Amino acid sequence: MSELIIKMDYIEQFIEHLWIEQGLSENTLSSYKTDLKKFNDWLLLNKKILSDVESQDIQQYLSWRHKNNLSARSTARFLSTVRRFYQYCIQQNLISYDPSVNIISPKLGKSLPHSLTESDTELLLSMPDQDSSIGIRDKAMIELMYSSGLRVTELISIEMSQISLRQGVVRIVGKGNKERLVPMGEMALTAVEYYLSHARLEFLKNQSNDILFLSSRGQQMTRQTFWYRVKFYASQAGIKKHLSPHTLRHAFATHLLNHGADLRTLQMLLGHSDLSTTQIYTYVAKERLKQLHQEHHPRG
Structure with a gap:
């Protein structure tokens, strides 16, 4: 099962699921895919795979993002992505434990959109x-x-x-x-x-x-x-x-x-x-x- 989940085409299946079930835009789907791929790449460097992730792995990745000055807003988006991914894995009976459940999202200040007079x-x-x-x-x-x-x-x-x-x-x-x-x-x-x-x-x-x-x-x-x-x-x-x-x-x-x-x-x-x-x-x-x-x- 682990060998299957780590394959990039499995992420593609998850993205396809989002497109079919929720009709999300190509830009949103592309963002989700990018977030998962970057997380997967980080896991591989740490000799982990997506199916064996624990809460502490996600916390360590969040710490890595913070050290690399990645914004709180993009981190919040990543957490939204990874939560949906693991919820999907649960629904498909691919895993029995959702490692993202108790992860707290970073607090976001109000980002005011730039406008013109x-x-x-x-x-x-x-x-x-x-x-x-x-x-x-x-x-x-x-x-x-x-x-x-x-x-x-x-x-x-x-x-x-x-x-x-x-x-x-x-x-x-x-x-x-x-x-x-x-x-x-x-x-x-x-x-x-x-x-x-x-x-x-x-x-x-x-x-x-x-x-x-x-x-x-x-x-x-x-x-x-x-x-x-x-x-x-x-x-x-x-x-x-x-x-x-x-x-x-x-x-x-x-x-x-x-x-x-x-x-x-x-x-x-x-x-x-x-x-x-x-x-x-x-x-x-x-x-x-x-x-x-x-x-x-x-x-x-």
Whole structure:
């Protein structure tokens, strides 16, 4: 049994199980696989295998991670992964003891998402060249991401059948294959309509493809390519702040809260299954208020 469990294809079976049973995204599954492979590699160096792990082995690995300055957040993700792995092993009667049961997760501070001010966002949105097909496409993508609060993966995966220009909504398939309808907003709707009428056919190159936003080769754009485009326009705009692939999504959420949106509505728009995930944006709004007070109040 031990010989079987250590094989990397067994980890593949676990990952496949997660995909079939829970429909997790490729990025999430890739993270799980990476965590397990790194743990497995560490175990091999210490003459251990996954099926014979004891609680003290996991504790020693956590200590090794700490000594190597790996973040508490990535360690918490590792523990979530390894717990699910051993729960799966228990369910499959491969082991009789779960070594991760009594392991305590590291405490995480509140990690506030990086966002953009409204003026910075407006500047970024004005950068794409509307005299080129690429600029027209990029403008539509950035406008839609900011207007609807989409994840990057959601944005690049939109198919033609998922948008309704007449109703001004887009049907998004999010994490766990959960669907939600999100309003596009007037500016985003205008930009998408312009892209469809002035640029998309050029990207198609007489091919057939249902993906809304196409690469220069007429294929679905990658996350990396889109993120490169955003960084390019941020550089053009002179924006020096730290940006992440979800900066525009964070800006969408923060700006809505600043203008009076309630958390429940924001939760639905973002596609969060748990309201606690959405609440992080209240801290962003509070930090912004503190900053404004310090900058402009005579006794700040």
